Amino acid sequence: MLVCAAFPAQRPAVSASQGNFSMSAIFPKWTNRLPVMVIIGAILIGTGLCAGAWYYLTPKYSRVGYQPIQPVAFSHATHAGQLGVDCRYCHNAVEKAWFSNIPASSTCMNCHNQVLKDDPRLALIRESAQSGQPVPWVQIHRVPDFVYFNHSVHVDRGISCVECHGPINKMDEVYHYQPLSMTFCLDCHRHPENKLRPLDKITDLNWKPESEEKQREFGQKAIAQWHVESLQNCSACHR
């Protein structure tokens, strides 16, 4: 009690004898603005982080445009575009299975045992068809393991390759065209009428509807006549 009572009396004396030692010397004036600066800084950095994550951590950024180097310089533009080979000549399981197969080297050799027989760019393919060893193509389009996407039910029911894979027939080297995120899937599943097309136009990647109205008109007719479900239940994709 005594000590406490004595303090107020002593304090002024100390500051008087050492005049230049004050609180302002330890914390200069600008520190008063520090909390505001910290808050503004945190908001700026937070916004930056959020914006960064928003942009960079989405499939739209991380997947679209992905164009790995493939072991063989196969050009879809030449084959599917210029020569007009149907998608299903090589990807022949697309109408039957969930997986659209990458053709076996023997499929390539169906033509290339006649055409460009000795081209060095095809050395790997020839070797593979001979030995049976696979060509290690780099996977571009991939959905997570808990998504059970099925190719056959889409291409057999009016959804074209181009909707997810883009204008493959114009790509020299294939790149990831659409984000293939859950939003991307749901956009179409909520409004299938914008994408449905006649079944004979599925692999015609250049096909365009006459107009937006015509597209919607056809789409709505198809939904009614074909009983297109375009499921939005969790169970449609996740099992």
Next chain:
Amino acid sequence: MKTHSVPSFQQESGRAYWRSLDALAETPEFRLWVEREFPEGASEWTDPVSRRQFTKIMSASFLLAGLGLAGGGCRRPVEKLEPFGKMPENYIHGLPQFYATAMPTQTSAIPLVAKSNDGRPTKLEGNALHPDSNGGTDRYAQATILNLYDPDRATRFLNGGKNAPAEAALDFLAQLSRNAQSNGGQGLSFLADRTSSPSRLRLQKLIQTKLPQSKWYAYEPVDLDLHRRAASQAFGQSVRPYYAFDKADVIVSLDCDFLGSEEDSHNHIAKFSSRRGIEKPSDSLNRLYVIESLMTVTGFNADHRLRVAGSAVLQAAAALAAEIIKQGAPNGLENAGKPAGADPAWLSGCAQDLLENRGKSLVVAGHRQPLAVHLLAHAINAALGNVGSTVMLLPVEQVAEQGIVELAQELNAGRVDTLFILGGNPAYNAPADLDWAKTQRKAKTVARLGYYEDETSTGCDWHFPAAHFLESWGDARTADGTLVPIQPLIAPLFGGLTDIEILARIAGAAVADPYSIVRETFAGFVGGGDLEASWRKFLHDGFLQNSSSKPVQAQLNTGAVSQSLAAMKVEAPTKDKLEVAFHRDYSLDDGRYNNNGWLQELPDPATKLVWDNAVLVSRKTAAELGVKNSEVVEISVGGRSVRGPIWVQPGLADYTLGLAFGYGRKQTGRVGTGTGFNAYAIRTSQTFGFAPGATLRSTGETYPLSCTQDHWSMEGRPIIREANLEQFRKKPRFAKGMEIEDGEEQRSMYPNPFDQLKEKGLHQWGMSIDLNRCVGCSACMVACQSENNVPIVGKEQVKRGREMHWLRIDRYYSGRPLAPKGTEQARVNFLETFHREQEQQFEDWIENPQVVTQPMLCQHCEAAPCENVCPVNATSHDQEGLNVMTYNRCVGTRYCSNNCPYKVRRFNYFDYNKRPLKELYLGPFGHRKDDEWDLIKMIKNPDVSVRMRGVMEKCTYCIQRIEQAKIAQKTRAGASGDVVVPTDSFTTACAQACPAGAIVFGNLKDPESRVSKLKQLDRDYSVLELLYTRPRTTYLARIRNPNPKMPDHYYSEGPSTLQEYDQKHADPFREEGAAAERGAESAGKGAH
């Protein structure tokens, strides 16, 4: 265009294995590495980079890494797509392929269709095309695929316990063959397990002609060949019995577990249950009498069950025979004596029922019983005119062979030079008096073909790894004699051989590859014609048409029956002279499935124990001996003893100890090590079925047992609803009347949240489970596990209630109320009867219980309580009525599981798939070894997510199958509206495996579907309907068919569960007018 250098094939495709360490060791780098104490750079600082420079470089690297991250480095790891170099024909990646094959059993086979995903078999189903199959399977057939991928199976050739090259082992075989052919097989003996394979029979005969001095011995610890021997003796010619359970109105089982542990039980279940699926009150039911010592699956389904010691079954059979066989009765029936503890009126009532059903009845004897009981059963069947109607005698070709006891004598006499053991595991399961491990070594050379490196292989000079039946060619004959192919789905994973290949090599046959052998046998069956075409059809169909055996006529040889009776002496067991009854385990068989995790974790249908066997005793015996559950006791009989924990089993005969085979293995794999105790230790060649004169001593220790259903009774709740046939005929809708809170006024005031969504669905899925057909065999549980990638969790986790089975079978006992119905005493008794789990083992209502089994799985409630409480919408409803689970959304709050009234949701407390069972608590440090993981992942169904730690899971109605069926139909439909899946074109895994046809799944929106029709039946009810959850899975009430003339007439008042319900609530057979009165009464009691 950008290109880059051509990658090398060997590095890019597949894994690089160190195929030759020797070659590697010769490189200078490797020599240097070996010679240095530490790798270069680890022990000296030779780098000119200074610390400052290092920091600089590292900072720059981090900066670059950061930029790389922002600039597109945040991408999933690169994955390669490796298509075929040469495309195989008819192969489409992503579409499974199906092949017909068969699982060989001791004296029969199970016809199967195997599913192959990208070249690896993943699921086995029954072959419904087979003339004697309805497409059902048993639990072993469902689980055997796990044995194929067992990392602990034999993977190498061994010579004297050391690795040997395959060439050396085959050289040994060639040498053996040359020696044998030079001396006619002198000193060469074979010890083989049993099989129905005609190819092996052919080779066995070839060996006997080419090597006449060689000897053939057969041994199986569970002797299912006894049925053939008994029939052959009874009828004086080489025949085996074939039972037509579907043609029998009255069936009497003499300790014969034909629905559980006998051969072809799945086939028997199919036929038995086909007479239980009563649909209209005018339909008839069969009636089953069971006389047995242990509580078996067959006992569960008995309309009348007599509990006697195993040795007294002979006396019961003699008593039945004495009443039934009036003319030409065998001698010695009267000398057998009366079975202790059995009511003579019961036996005469049973005999009377048999007499009233001449030609439509069936008496069967079990493999545990001595030959005399089998012969008596045949005598009774013959006297009743059943032979030719319900018992067929099928001719069977037999070659000279002896048993293991004779082989032991030969070995002891030193007359065996080379012993070749084909399959089996005699060092573990041979009779204890033969001291097999030592006896086996008395041969100069012992060679063995075995699936595991087990107790027997330790004492062998040569060990050959055996191929799984899914890896090898073979053949077999099913119970009706139809020839079935065993077709491989994958090349032998570890270069295993088959028995026919070994035999062909030893016999020096011209062709020794199994394919050619089997094809040659097949050619013998079809005779002429286009062999290639019929062979292809044979492989496609999975059986050879019209190849079943034609029944023969035969006269009973009464003399043989009398002779067998003369030798029998029965001594009733007492407290000091207990009787040990050995039984084939419902999970592990004779021990061959010891290292199969699915079967280890499959609860025993009766005890519900997992991962262990126990000493089963009745309540009275336990009380008199002063032992209780989990107490370790020592059983001594004939100077041998074994220790095991006690388990009080309701319905067991008094003074009987039930010991299951298959556990207590000394040398087994990672899964089976340390489970249970070895019952073979006290089984001798004299006491093969049961051993009298045993004593029991408590050791004072306890052993923890894991049981999946501690509480045994329903306590009067209408979870299972059952009635007797007369009651059902009087009031067919009784099951609806048993609802605790019925009447519209008590229904929920809120609309069903699902009603709106329902209209959008093309299909509405539902399931109906017929409790009258379900026998409790548990095939569905294993099928579900196989289809849905359900992991095993181990004994400790089961003890904590963390088992992952999506489908379980609840087994309830119900006892006869001791006081007359309606009295105050009855009510008091009732309330006092049911206590806590620990006390149930001491209560006397369990002495003679009735048993009911109920498959319990997600009920897919329309108003699902689980969905309301999920904070993240991980569980929700789809428009086709499925309660679906989105694993990647689940955060593991477990609220849904808490709110589920049926307790069918399962939570992954650990990464059960990724971590070995013993390392669950090690977190990320616990991981499977590569060899284990490489094999185990091959069994996974690629269409079902493998769930990780922290997510909830449950039955999905096999959504992968539903989606596949819908997608298949939609792709077929193309630009048409024909998108509804055809009626009953697919089903769930459990329904497909069920041999009884008890589980039916389908589209409720389709009035023609089987499930829609079943749901219209009067017997249809839902469990806990008072909660208004509106389950999509409903049950069909059970109808028993007791004989009103029997002394255990209390069954006529209704099954015990019904009487319990009556005590607690009210009589469901009351007059309709009394409903209001009852409503008031039950309000006072409160809902349970």
